Amino acid sequence: MTATMAAHDHGVRAEAARRRTFAVISHPDAGKSTLTEALALHASAITEAGAVHGKGDRRGVTSDWLAMERERGISITSAALRFEYAGMVFNLLDTPGHADFSEDTYRVLAAVDGVVMLLDAAKGLEPQTLKLFDVCRHRRLPVITFVNKWDRPGREPLELLDEIEQRIGLRPTPLTWPVGVAGDFHGVLDRRRGGFVRYTRTPGGATRAAEQLVSAEQAEAEHDTAFAVAREELDLVAATCGDFDPDSYAAGASTPVLFGAALPNFGVRQLLDTVVELAPAPAPRPDAAGATRRLDAPFAGLVFKVQANMDPAHRDRIAFVRVCSGRFERGMVVTHSATGRPFATKYAQQIFGQDRAVLDTAFPGDIVGLVNAGSLRVGDALYDGPAVRYPPIPSFAPEHFATVTARDSSRYKQFRRGVEQLDSEGVVQVLRSEQRGDHAPVLAAVGPMQFEVATHRLEHEFRAPVRLDRLGFSLARATDVAGAEALRTTSDVEVFTRGDGALLALFPTKWRLLSLQRHHPDIRLDPLVAGTE
Structure with a gap:
């Protein structure tokens, strides 16, 4: 190996070690988009948080850019935010919380190295959180837990820890502990560094909350009863949960836990520091055959998301590519695994919510946005040098079905283009048959809200009411x-x-399916797997 090649390989590995690529997952309304913005705010990637007025006015929310997201105050599609903090490059992926959009979240989880699991202090583990954690377990993604909304009334912290251990089998190891019951939040005890961190609110939570590290003696004098209760609870935690163990966390057997409140920005810096210190850096990823490609091997990337019309002023299509190995350079010509054809990467961008900037180079863990990549679909690989294919990202088993037709026959071309676009993005699955014809394809969805997104986008983006x-x-x-x-x-x-x-x-019902299988056992009827088995 030449000195130049050795330096190149070392450079790739060093840059990969600086990356932290992770997703934030939660049940709807746990505060996921708010936390995403709070993290970006504390990293100085934005100067003012947009989610300060709740669901009635979310016009500034960086990661929620679809019109429906801002109208309803929920995350409908995943979003990527890249920023730097403490010498590290963060690739943060905000995911939809609503169960109807689980498929988008599952695709994101195929592209990250770790997860921050967000829990509502009053609700704890909710059904959607449990489903998403099952996927994290399947993909062996280590989990950091952030208990949110401690500034509002909620449950006892010990009760929440017990629920984590009992319901998902993770041993919780708190790194911070709240002083004051939920709804009367004074600050946190830092178990690893010692001392009490006190927070001061800012108007509306739009800027970073002021923090002050004070001694245990001063905290006890200021918060006598609350501080004493917190110390007693911590003694019990130390006896039952023990201290943080990095090997146990990396193996998916335990989860570090932090307490805070994303809206007023309490505890967010501690979470950022925890991600820097504990979250895994990119590692060699297995291909479809189970073999791994070294981080410093030639470039290879996985397409995990496709999105059109992110910016109404630019009616383009962006493929989100997770760099898995090597150094990406804008303009390089790579091979598209699905076709075997060359693919030029002239229009490569760095994504920050809806905003974009030209991206010249990227390393393992980074997310590259390739513009007008019409031939790319979710699950495709791009590579330089030896060929690679990654394990497929399975589609969900749909449970809701509807025919869709254009209301105005003169808009049929726009209708057809829009349906094809939604299909390629995975917004819905599109089914066709000779019996129904191309004019009336069937949309298949995991949840009915996907139909609302599809019809809204067909009307407003493609001018094709349906x-x-x-x-x-x-x-x-x-x-x-x-x-x-x-x-x-x-x-x-x-x-x-x-x-x-x-x-x-x-099939209309499972009973009709069972009846047909009983009378015709020779007909192949296989379940559609969602990727958790």
Whole structure:
């Protein structure tokens, strides 16, 4: 190896060690987008948080840029934010919390190295949080837990720790501990560094909260009863949970826990410092065959998200690519795994919510936005040098189905282009059949809110108002050509072709499915797996 090559390899590894690529996951309304902005605020990536007025006025929220997100105050699509803090490069991915958009969240989890799990202090572990944690466990993603909204009434901290251990099997190891019950938050005890951190609110929580590290003696004098209770609880925690163990955390057996409140920016700096210190840096990723490609191998990246029309002024399409190995350089010509054809990367951008900037170089862990990448789809790989394919990102089993047709036949071209775009992004699955024809494709969704997003975008982005007619199907199974032919004359069952070529048989009820399987056991009807098994 030449000195130049050795220096190049070392440079890639050194840059990878500076990356922290992670997702924030939670149940809806736990404060995920607010925390995302608070992290960016504390890293000085933004000067003022936008989520200071709750759901009624979220016009400044950096990571929520779709019109529907700002109207409803919920995250509908994932967003990427890149910023620097303490000498590290953060690639933070904000994910949708609503269960109807789980598929987008699962795609994001295929692109990160770790996770911050956000819990509402009053609600604890909720159903969607549990489902997302199952995916983290499946992908062996280490989890840092942040208990949010401690400035509002909530549950006892010991009760929340017990719930984490009992319901998801993670041993909680608190790094900070609240002084004052939920709703009467004075600050936190820092278990690792010692001392009491006191917070001072800023108007509306729009800027970083002032912090002051005071001695235990001063804290006890100022918060006599609350401080004494916190010390007693910490003694119990030390006896039952023990201290933080990095090996246990990396293995997914324990989770460091911090307490805070994202809206007034309490405890956010401690969370940032914890991510810097504990969250894993990018590591070699296995390919579809189970082999790993070294971090300093030639460039390879995974397409995990495709999004069109992020900026109404630029009607373009961006493919989000996680750099898995090597050094990416804007303008390099790589190979597209799905086609084997060359792919030019002239238009590469760094993404920060809706904002973009030209990106010249990137390293493992970074997220690259490739503009007008019309041929790229979720799950594709791009590579330089030896070929690589990554494990597929499975699609969810849809449970809601509806035909979609253009209200204005003169807008059919726009309608068709919009449906194809939504399909390629994974907003909904698009099913077609000869019986229904191209003018009336079937939209298949995990949850009904996906239909609202699809129809809203078709009308406002593609100027193609549509009519949606719900169908009486409730589950889908994968079949083959022989099965499709056998089911052609079966009542209450239809077979469609999905955008990726898969044949799906739709059934009105599970009882109809069981009946058909009992009478025709030779027909292939396989469950659609969501990627957690």
